Amino acid sequence: MIVVELVEVTKIYELPRGSVKVLDNVSVCIEAGDFISIMGPSGSGKTTLLNIIGCLDTPTSGRVMIGNEDVSGLGDEELTKIRRDKIGFVFQQFNLIPTLTAVENIAYPLRLKGVSEHEERSKALLRSIGLAEELGENKPNELSGGEQQRVAIARALANEPETILADEPTGNLDSKTSTDIMELLKETNERGTTIIVVTHDPQVAAYTRRTFRLADGRIEGTA
Amino acid sequence: MIYFEFAKRNLKRHTFRSVLAIVGIVIGVLAITALGILGNSVRLSASEQLHLIGNELVVYPYGDATISEDHLEQIEKVAGEAIPVMSGVDKVIFGDETALVAVYGLRSEDIPKLLENADGQYLKHGSSNCMVGSRLAADYELNVGERATLKAQKPRIVGILEERGIGFDINPDNAIIISDKLFTALYNASDYNLVVVRVEDLEELEATREEIEARLNKKEQVVTVMEMKMIVEGIKSLFDTISLFLLGIGSISLVVAGVSILNVMMMSTVERTKEIGVMRAIGTSRSGILQMFLFESLILGAVGGVLGALFGFGIGYLVDVLILEEASYLFTTSSIAYIFLGVGFGIGTSVISGLYPAWRASKLKPIEALRYE
Numbered sequence: 077m078i079v080v081e082l083v084e085v086t087k088i089y090e091l092p093r094g095s096v097k098v099l100d101n102v103s104v105c106i107e108a109g110d111f112i113s114i115m116g117p118s119g120s121g122k123t124t125l126l127n128i129i130g131c132l133d134t135p136t137s138g139r140v141m142i143g144n145e146d147v148s149g150l151g152d153e154e155l156t157k158i159r160r161d162k163i164g165f166v167f168q169q170f171n172l173i174p175t176l177t178a179v180e181n182i183a184y185p186l187r188l189k190g191v192s193e194h195e196e197r198s199k200a201l202l203r204s205i206g207l208a209e210e211l212g213e214n215k216p217n218e219l220s221g222g223e224q225q226r227v228a229i230a231r232a233l234a235n236e237p238e239t240i241l242a243d244e245p246t247g248n249l250d251s252k253t254s255t256d257i258m259e260l261l262k263e264t265n266e267r268g269t270t271i272i273v274v275t276h277d278p279q280v281a282a283y284t285r286r287t288f289r290l291a292d293g294r295i296e297g298t299a
Numbered sequence: 300m301i302y303f304e305f306a307k308r309n310l311k312r313h314t315f316r317s318v319l320a321i322v323g324i325v326i327g328v329l330a331i332t333a334l335g336i337l338g339n340s341v342r343l344s345a346s347e348q349l350h351l352i353g354n355e356l357v358v359y360p361y362g363d364a365t366i367s368e369d370h371l372e373q374i375e376k377v378a379g380e381a382i383p384v385m386s387g388v389d390k391v392i393f394g395d396e397t398a399l400v401a402v403y404g405l406r407s408e409d410i411p412k413l414l415e416n417a418d419g420q421y422l423k424h425g426s427s428n429c430m431v432g433s434r435l436a437a438d439y440e441l442n443v444g445e446r447a448t449l450k451a452q453k454p455r456i457v458g459i460l461e462e463r464g465i466g467f468d469i470n471p472d473n474a475i476i477i478s479d480k481l482f483t484a485l486y487n488a489s490d491y492n493l494v495v496v497r498v499e500d501l502e503e504l505e506a507t508r509e510e511i512e513a514r515l516n517k518k519e520q521v522v523t524v525m526e527m528k529m530i531v532e533g534i535k536s537l538f539d540t541i542s543l544f545l546l547g548i549g550s551i552s553l554v555v556a557g558v559s560i561l562n563v564m565m566m567s568t569v570e571r572t573k574e575i576g577v578m579r580a581i582g583t584s585r586s587g588i589l590q591m592f593l594f595e596s597l598i599l600g601a602v603g604g605v606l607g608a609l610f611g612f613g614i615g616y617l618v619d620v621l622i623l624e625e626a627s628y629l630f631t632t633s634s635i636a637y638i639f640l641g642v643g644f645g646i647g648t649s650v651i652s653g654l655y656p657a658w659r660a661s662k663l664k665p666i667e668a669l670r671y672e
Contacts, residue, residue, distance in 0.1 A: 127666050130580070132580055132666045160582020171573070171577040171669075173578065185580070188581075232580065
């Protein structure tokens with residue numbers, strides 16, 4: 077089953093000094109359960125690619141399929157629902173909501189969706205990422221970077237999305253913690269969730285099954 | 300309500316800033332309620348002291364003219380019934396004290412129509428006795444049966460009047476009332492100083508006034524006719540203007556409070572741009588963001604409004620008790636209405652000030668917001 081398909085996607089940013097082609101006719105097809113890394117130098121379009129897959133950005137031309145739904149022409153409200161239900165995000169800076177406790181952060185997407193047993197489910201998720209229950213009542217600023225990123229992964233998993241998108245998930249972590257986080261993502265992938273990671277780090281890419289190499293907005297090679 | 304919870308926690312994050320924003324609203328609402336209650340209490344207190352009868356016309360002589368018997372007859376032809384009043388000011392001696400008081404000469408049959416007796420009797424026809432006003436009786440400790448000395452006469456006090464308040468026809472509280480006969484005898488006057496006309500039907504008031512003026516002022520202006528209703532309305536509109544003015548002052552402070560809330564909310568949206576980006580990325584709708592910010596301004600307005608109304612009520616109470624010496628004005632519907640008005644304005648100002656920042660936050664594009672540092 078295909079979870080994400082990009083067909084001839086081009087993204088052009090109109091800037092004051094002229095237009096910049098960030099993605100140039102990119103086509104990719106990602107199967108359910110895949111574990112993919114996207115690598116490439118700065119400005120090669122990695123993050124833009126991830127944003128388009130994540131329905132945060134729309135292509136200038138081309139088609140984006142999430143599952144079997146063409147999302148290219150959808151409006152903000154529909155795209156927001158797709159992000160909530162089908163995609164999980166993990167960011168380099170963790171980006172937990174500072175006013176919510178760890179458990180509340182995990183529960184938030186469930187509450188957005190209107191899941192009534194959000195409390196039990198978020199506590200179960202907290203256990204599954206290997207965080208002690210008492211840490212669940214802590215605010216993000218009371219957690220270490222690694223712990224925050226674990227909570228962020230649990231939050232991304234809350235609505236059981238088909239795909240998790242991670243933009244430099246280990247970029248702000250030391251190497252030991254990075255390994256832990258990648259192990260967690262690997263376990264998550266082994267349970268069936270498709271994972272796409274944008275990274276500079278070859279050690280991160282080593283965890284994945286396939287690597288797309290991007291340069292100047294084109295996929296130069298897959299390995 | 301998840302967005303309400305967010306709003307509460309976000310306000311707590313910057314407690315000091317939120318408190319300052321609330322203080323602004325408190326001052327604005329306090330100004331509106333306190334000034335509103337003050338204006339209303341003054342109005343109530345004034346209307347309690349004024350003796351105003353809506354269906355009364357008062358005919359005054361114009362300039363140096365006086366109202367003659369002949370004029371009175373013409374007034375009676377138009378209005379049916381009229382109460383002529385002779386008046387002057389004179390020294391009156393009570394026991395060994397001398398007082399300068401108003402002296403009214405009234406036909407004995409007219410006295411019960413115009414005045415109320417509190418003690419003793421009304422003047423009988425042709426009587427050479429007198430009645431005294433309530434204030435005068437109190438000031439000089441006068442009792443029925445005592446005598447006053449007025450020029451060469453020594454009329455006996457047969458009645459003490461009920462307190463009447465300030466009137467535009469006569470002011471008997473500090474006056475002595477004698478019969479028209481005695482007045483004529485004492486002061487050698489034959490004309491009247493004013494004539495009071497009562498109209499049965501309020502609708503006829505205007506027409507009666509015009510007809511009296513038309514008849515008496517045919518050749519030259521002899522009289523001025525005042526409608527009590529006009530005076531009542533004039534006073535009412537004066538107090539409405541005062542209330543509006545006070546409300547205006549209060550509103551200015553609320554506008555200032557609104558600007559400060561706008562400022563706080565704008566700062567808040569800018570500071571939280573990245574957070575908004577994250578919330579949008581993980582599936583929060585635009586309306587969710589909008590609600591979150593609107594709840595924040597609603598909470599600021601509601602807390603400020605309620606506190607302001609409480610303080611305003613307190614100040615209103617102090618003013619009523621200390622200056623007007625009457626707390627009951629505070630518990631009238633019209634005073635209580637200012638409390639609700641104040642709270643309403645406080646919440647309204649706050650929510651309106653929050654609209655633009657909330658709308659702006661909800662319009663942020665998720666990727667641009669996420670990129671914000």
